Amino acid sequence: MANTIETAKTGRASCRTCKQTIAKGDLRFGEEVPNAFSAGDMTYNWHHLACAAKKKPSALKQALDETELEIPNKDELVQAIDANAKNEKPTVLPYAEYAPTARASCVGCAEKIEKGHLRLAIESEDDGGPFPRTGPRYLHPSCVGExxxxNPEEFYAKITANSKNVEPKDLKELEDQLIS
Ligand SMILES: [Zn+2]
Ligand SMILES: [Zn+2]
Structure with a gap:
């Protein structure tokens, strides 16, 4: 992913977060995404920097680290990023997170996973049915098993890479559970 920050060359693009126009000359954050109209091509979804700090904190952080542009309100943006990163949902499976609700059942033991408890989200299996299940399935860390x-080491490495908001001590515990 090559996201970017640039000065808007025109005032035609609107922000994907707040839907308002991004004024010509304003700094904007571009999230690189596949072009829906041209297979294989990439395009940008644009956001105001302040909007991106709310909606795409980790992507904006990376772009801020990489940009050579002078960002006038960088300190403010970094503060907003830090505040919002905690609420950003991981999007790449597998990952670990604290269960936001108690609705999901563990695919290992079939018990509900309590709200606030650490759970693992893994890819749904294609069971060969006419309607492939999509979206993650959830597990208690102790029910991971097979x-x-x-390669549990590799699985754990993916979890740590994809889970941004899990306390280091909980990750350590997870590591002990997965790799033993
Ligand atoms: Zn905006
Ligand atoms: Zn379980």
Whole structure:
């Protein structure tokens, strides 16, 4: 992903977060996404920097680290990023998170996973049915078992890379549970 920050060359683009126009000359954050109209091509979804700090904190952080542009309100943006990063949902599976509700059941033991408890989200299996299940399935860390695949080290490495808001001590505990 090559996201970017640039000065808007025109005033035609609107912000994907707040839907308002991004004025010519304003700094804007571009999230690189596949072009829906041209297979194989990439395009940008534009956001005001302040909007991106709310909606795409980790992507904006990376772009801020990489940009050579002078960002006038960078300190403010970094503060907003830090405040919002906690609420950003991981999007790449597998990941670990604290269950936001108690609605999901563990695919290992079939018990509900309590709200606030650490859970693992893994890819749904294609069961060969006419309607492939999509979206993650959830597990208690202690119920992972064979769901971590042939290589628990690799599985754990993916979890740590994808889970941004899990306390280091909980990750350590997870590591002990997965790799033993
Ligand atoms: Zn905006
Ligand atoms: Zn379980």
């Amino acid at each position: 769901h971590s695949g042939d």
